Amino acid sequence: MATTDIPEQLKKFEVPGRVTVLEGNGEMPKIEVRTDWGTAEIYLHGAHVTEFQKRGEPPLLFTSQFSRFEAGQGIRGGVPVIFPWFGAREGEAAHGFARVSDWELHETSAVPEGGVTLRFRLPETPESATWPAFTANYVVTVTDRLTLELIITNISAGQPFSFENCLHTYFHVGDVRTVSITGLKGAAYLDKVENFASKTEAADAIQISSEVDRVYLDTTAAVEILDSALKRKIRVEKRGSASTVVWNPWIAKAQQMPDFGNEEYQQMVCVESGNVSKNKIVLPPGKSAVLKVVLSSEKI
């Protein structure tokens, strides 16, 4: 799709000076957002935010130089929307179909304070039809912070809808070995690197010096990432999220991932907010679950 071929039904969402629809990588439609504070980029593929950058700061999100931008493949980096299951599932794609589906753009609006709000909806797909009837909406608000809201509504006649969700955020850091992650002390976690062993976080500040893949359960508080190399503090505030996942693939796993550079593990850490494992959501008919994450940063 050439940029001039962006369909009219997408072009109509452009807001002069604020929202532009372009051809992105892999000829996929991409939405560029400009605000009074900086820029963001979102692909319809996966409703995937791939970039958020405040003026005068390095990018907040990490996206791999080796990411695929292909139908059926997730984008490596940014904020994958994980739904309706987290992790591996026999015979199916890891982390659910939402991140590999093409979402529909439903609304864009410039908010008076100088930011932009975009609303996406997951269309019905053959995969979604095998679940109790639901709607999935995703609202992205770009200001001096990035606010992400995933709203799942059970519209079935009478079935509870049981699912996992997660905003699998990849943060860009200067050097992962000098990063400290706070806010999880005392939390119970499943250590996926040790076959899901149950442990309790003892550290005031988590440091990373090997592969880390942990699901922290019953964790609702904000998490902060102190990045001494970039002299920046990132804050992850959340609502409607009982789980926090911390992930860095480190050296061996990085080498096994075809869509990730061998050295890129040094420049990223995932701090993911959602409801997974025993925190999965069981939604009664007619009810909605809102997962809201606010990402902000300041210089230190």
Ligand code: BG6
């Ligand atoms: C994390 C999981 O959330 O995502 C890890 O806890 C997984 O186990 C990682 O390796 C990346 O997953 P994927 O499917 O994007 O390679």
